[in-house]
Amino acid sequence: MKSICRSGIIILLLLIFTNALIAQWTNLDWKMHNVGKVRQLVTNKGAFDDSHDKVRTDYPGLIYCEMPPGSNEEHVYQAGIWIGATLAPDGGDTLVSVTRTHFTPHEFFPSAEPWDSIWVATKADTLDIPYWPNYTAISDQDFVCKYSDYNILNITDHTPMYLDVIQRSYAWSSAPLDEFIVLNYDVIPQKIDLYNIYIGFWLHGEIGNNDVADNFIDEITLFYPDQHMAVGEDAQGGNDGTAISPIGIKVLEPADTSLTWTYKWYDHEHLGGYGRDPLRYREAMTSGVIMPRRSDPEIERVHVSICFGPFEALSVGDTLHFEIGEVFGYGLESMLANAEYLEFLRDRDYKVPFPPPRPPIRVTTRSHEVDIGWEPLAGDINPELYFDPYRGDNSPQPFEGYRVYKSTVSAQGPWTLLAEYDLPDNNYGLNTGIEYYYTDIGLLNNVEYYYTVTAFSKPDTATMFPSQESSANANAKEAIPGTPSPPSVGQVAVVPNPYRGDIAYHTYNPQWEKPDGTRQRWMEQDRRIQFINLPGQCEIKIYTLAGDLVSTLFHDNLHKGYEDWNLTSSVGQAISSGIYLYTVEDSKTGDVQIGKFVVIK
Numbered sequence: 001m002k003s004i005c006r007s008g009i010i011i012l013l014l015l016i017f018t019n020a021l022i023a024q025w026t027n028l029d030w031k032m033h034n035v036g037k038v039r040q041l042v043t044n045k046g047a048f049d050d051s052h053d054k055v056r057t058d059y060p061g062l063i064y065c066e067m068p069p070g071s072n073e074e075h076v077y078q079a080g081i082w083i084g085a086t087l088a089p090d091g092g093d094t095l096v097s098v099t100r101t102h103f104t105p106h107e108f109f110p111s112a113e114p115w116d117s118i119w120v121a122t123k124a125d126t127l128d129i130p131y132w133p134n135y136t137a138i139s140d141q142d143f144v145c146k147y148s149d150y151n152i153l154n155i156t157d158h159t160p161m162y163l164d165v166i167q168r169s170y171a172w173s174s175a176p177l178d179e180f181i182v183l184n185y186d187v188i189p190q191k192i193d194l195y196n197i198y199i200g201f202w203l204h205g206e207i208g209n210n211d212v213a214d215n216f217i218d219e220i221t222l223f224y225p226d227q228h229m230a231v232g233e234d235a236q237g238g239n240d241g242t243a244i245s246p247i248g249i250k251v252l253e254p255a256d257t258s259l260t261w262t263y264k265w266y267d268h269e270h271l272g273g274y275g276r277d278p279l280r281y282r283e284a285m286t287s288g289v290i291m292p293r294r295s296d297p298e299i300e301r302v303h304v305s306i307c308f309g310p311f312e313a314l315s316v317g318d319t320l321h322f323e324i325g326e327v328f329g330y331g332l333e334s335m336l337a338n339a340e341y342l343e344f345l346r347d348r349d350y351k352v353p354f355p356p357p358r359p360p361i362r363v364t365t366r367s368h369e370v371d372i373g374w375e376p377l378a379g380d381i382n383p384e385l386y387f388d389p390y391r392g393d394n395s396p397q398p399f400e401g402y403r404v405y406k407s408t409v410s411a412q413g414p415w416t417l418l419a420e421y422d423l424p425d426n427n428y429g430l431n432t433g434i435e436y437y438y439t440d441i442g443l444l445n446n447v448e449y450y451y452t453v454t455a456f457s458k459p460d461t462a463t464m465f466p467s468q469e470s471s472a473n474a475n476a477k478e479a480i481p482g483t484p485s486p487p488s489v490g491q492v493a494v495v496p497n498p499y500r501g502d503i504a505y506h507t508y509n510p511q512w513e514k515p516d517g518t519r520q521r522w523m524e525q526d527r528r529i530q531f532i533n534l535p536g537q538c539e540i541k542i543y544t545l546a547g548d549l550v551s552t553l554f555h556d557n558l559h560k561g562y563e564d565w566n567l568t569s570s571v572g573q574a575i576s577s578g579i580y581l582y583t584v585e586d587s588k589t590g591d592v593q594i595g596k597f598v599v600i601k
Helices: 020-024 269-273 277-285 330-346
Strands: 003-006 009-012 030-033 039-045 073-090 091-098 119-121 127-130 134-136 143-150 163-169 180-189 194-209 217-225 228-235 247-251 262-265 303-314 320-327 363-366 367-372 400-409 416-422 437-441 447-459 477-479 493-495 529-532 537-544 551-557 561-566 578-586 592-600
Touching: 030 143, 039 163, 039 561, 073 247, 073 303, 091 194, 091 277, 119 127, 119 134, 134 592, 143 592, 180 330, 194 228, 194 277, 228 303, 228 330, 247 303, 247 330, 247 367, 262 277, 277 303, 277 477, 320 330, 320 537, 363 477, 367 447, 416 437, 493 592, 551 561
Parallel strands: none
Antiparallel strands: 003 009, 030 039, 073 091, 073 194, 119 143, 127 134, 143 163, 163 180, 180 320, 194 303, 217 228, 228 247, 247 320, 262 303, 363 367, 367 437, 400 416, 400 447, 447 477, 493 529, 529 561, 537 551, 537 578, 578 592
């Protein structure tokens, strides 16, 4: 057993970890990039997934990297950085610290400090981060976090290099910037001078439709050494369908051809020996091997590493910076074009025109109607007043208008345009004039709808840069129209009645039955009937005709006059066809209403 001193407190760690134990000493966190066309999970332990490890965050989803949103197409199973070095200029001990790989546990963790989470910033925001005072956001959605390879010491086969890594990731909401994520890393030794440093990025792909596939085993590995990029692409067909987008891992900085570059793909079990640092350093990171493309579909998923170096020396307190682009597109050619555009963006230090801030959306529900409002009030950020210093036309008022969207599926869309309002009397748009309210009518009660309002800019005519629009997904609000709770029982009803098992309610638009937020595939537990016209506080009991109690539901919501039931008993069994009785007792008055409904499966 070893010990580590944090803030003057000696913390003893057990040799065998559980998630609960490590959570006491690390402030695990996750965020999801969701403003553009890439939904990418980011954790503050350096991994871009949350799988197959006892030390997990509380991320509830099943997809780590979806592109485009709502497609249910996965791209990443595991991914993260490797850092390797020797402890002397002429060699000596060789150490490698990894955020993720097969057969190796996590070796980087945040501290337990409350501020050591993932910080979130939007363009022009300034944050006072303890390790980065006055941090100014670069993109439409910046994530900033720090992790170290010495916060947890009792990790099997791990000798720390005492590294801090500050990770920044950038995402944008509008074309031509919304089909990639940029990852920035600053590596800072805290205790030991390092030599012959090599950096690696490892990707275990999973490219295909998560809704139809149990295994993603038909992937192609491509290398583009001149662009310092590895690509994983889904082969045509197969049990996972054909993914819309490949995934590219591109080293943006350093773009130095004098370094030793190593590109390797692996069979799954080939990685088993790489738990030993010298072997990983010698064979995977420093060999200079550039393997040929694996153009035949693999019997496994894409396993690939890109490694580069050496950086001769890194003293305590110095910083080694590198940047990685995670690139997508509608097909391989589109992805390659985005990778080329990323080089242009990097050369401009990511200083390109940006969209207005998100409007302050507000929704109000009534029976069969939803009101959407977005007028900036006192204390709100006003999109109409924003200034963009990176425009070539020096427009004093780049704001042009608002768009209102609706989805019947999810807060990630797909979105249908309801209305567009823009400034009158200019050469852009429809010249409708600005409005701040919209009412959507003719809706079903007690069903989820999603609304968002975006702000968009004029195009930059000097640089020919297109109009930029704030993120639809990041501004989405759920709205459920309906009637208020009645004063007591007497009008309670069940819908649908009868419930018919031969009807695919999950295909309705909007969906009557929908999977929970972790998946898209409908399952038995997603069945749904609804008790409507409920008083604010009541108890619902469901019985068979023989009088056996099937389930009890408790309703306590003055603003929601309904309660859902998934046709499952209190012991988790799906109910069979038949006639069922129910009672609803008003918790305040004691009044009881009795009714019945029919289930036909």
